[in-house]
Amino acid sequence: MNKYYLGVDLGSTTSKAIIINEKDEIIGRGITNTRANYKVAADIARLEATFDARFNLLKRKLNAEIKDHPESLLYVDDLKSVFQYLQFKERLDILHKGLKKTTSTSFSDDLGNKLSAFIDKIISEIEPVIKHEYLHGQLGSKSQFFRDVIGEKYHEEVEKLDKDYFEPMMLAFDKSITPVENEMVDYNFVELVHESIDILDEKYNGIGSSGDEEKSLHFDAELNLLRGNYDTVSESLKKHIEQIAEMEIHIANMVGTGYGRALLPFPEDCIKSEILCHAFGAHAIFPNTRTVLDIGGQDTKAIQVDSYGLVTSFHMNDRCAAGCGRYLGYIADEFSLSLNELGPLANEAEKEVNICSTCTVFAGAEIRELLNIGEKREDILAGLHKAIVIRAMSLIARSGGVRNEFTFTGGVARNQAVLKYIKEMIFDSYGNDITINIDTDSIFMGALGGAMFARRNINTEIPVKQKGKITKKVN
Secondary structure: OOEEEEEEEEOOEEEEEEOOOOEEEEEEEEEEEEOOOOHHHHHHHHHHHHHHHHHHHHHHHHHHHHOOOOOOHHHHHHHHHHHHHHHHHHHHHHHHHHHHHHHHHHHHHHHHHHHHHHHHHHHHHHHHHHHHHHHHOOOOOOOHHHHHHHHHHHHHHHHOOOHHHHHHHHHHHHHHHHHHOOOOOOOOOHHHHHHHHHHHHHHHHHHHHHHHOOOOOOOOOOHHHHHHHHHHHHHHHHHHHHHHHHHHOOEEEEEEEOOOOHOOOHHHHHEOOOHHHHHHHHHHHHOOOOEEEEOOOOOOOEEEEOOOOOOOEEOOOOOOOOOOOOHHHHHHHHHHOOHHHHHHHHHHOOOOOOOOOHHHHHHHHHHHHHHHHHOHHHHHHHOOOOOOHHHHHHHHHHHHHOOOOOEEEOOHHHHHHHHHHHHHHHHHHHHHEEEEOOOOOHHHHHHHHHHHHHHHOOOOEEEEEEEEEEEEEEE
């Protein structure tokens, strides 16, 4: 039996899970938003990583055995998209029932009946739209967390109603969404896979006979699949899919880390510092890394590592969340934007407005004042992003500066405006010969480090600095 190793990074805003094999190769990734119930967040991230691992193992198997039909690998991508839609659909059905219950218990009979009818109509209109987006890859870079996907669509539909119903409809949503998020749905992987296959059978066979212009999720690459090879390939695919679906993914050891690691339902010796894990994960992807910057949801860490990926020194921000993911989330709310829109909009700026305070408490008031005096929001956002990076650069300097290769980890590493200012300031301060590493898995680095510690079963210690001196060591 193959052994696999799990790392879970329970962050303040997102929870991530990574599964690796005995060669430290990433087999599965899972991510979800961190909710009120930390155990559920960790369990969902782990479940998503397990599902992802099955699809990735299937692709590896197909890659080795069905060399004459490379389009079958794209079929697996299509299958995974349908599978994710069916997961979404199950949770949407639970939310629908929750909304109906809320309207019947929280409002008068007359108002409750009206709201219930609106909810039925909204869900019936939302569901096919979201199905199309999943099946045709149209969610794009937007958040794919259940709350965010359904929340955006629900809000759009509620705004179409008479304004008198807006507040009670949104109140019903707010009361219903949290219990649904904190419920662990018992997905049956085998059943969902077979249902996904049936949906693709209907789609592909229908395309073959109708000449539909939309073709398939990956039509250009799958042209041969739809021109006569589908029946032959699909039978072989189904055989492999059933094998992977029934396969046990044995987790030999696991390690938890992150802002909420103390709340993870893991044994004490399976909990590691996020500083250790981010450093180890970054070093695994980029072995020449000597400086790591992690900007997470709640804090920022500048870390120095040795040639083995072990921490030699570090510096963190104080307890204030200014300059972290939570701060950016607050800014996004102030501008009524999604987090994914902040960076691109900031990069459109013609100048950077000077920001006096990056304190979350005062940021809203300062933003509103700047807007009132005529500053453009993209210029304000550019100033905010620059201020965040200035704070991070100060931590880097105090930790020992940038040496050799620099690796940026954490969810904020996906923000293009932050990346722009990081590169500018590092090159200005430390020279253009510094290598800056940004990986598509940057948000998973902590979980990856945890999984690697789990495989090695290492009990490593890190130095803790107080007033510039190492005073003690902690795990």
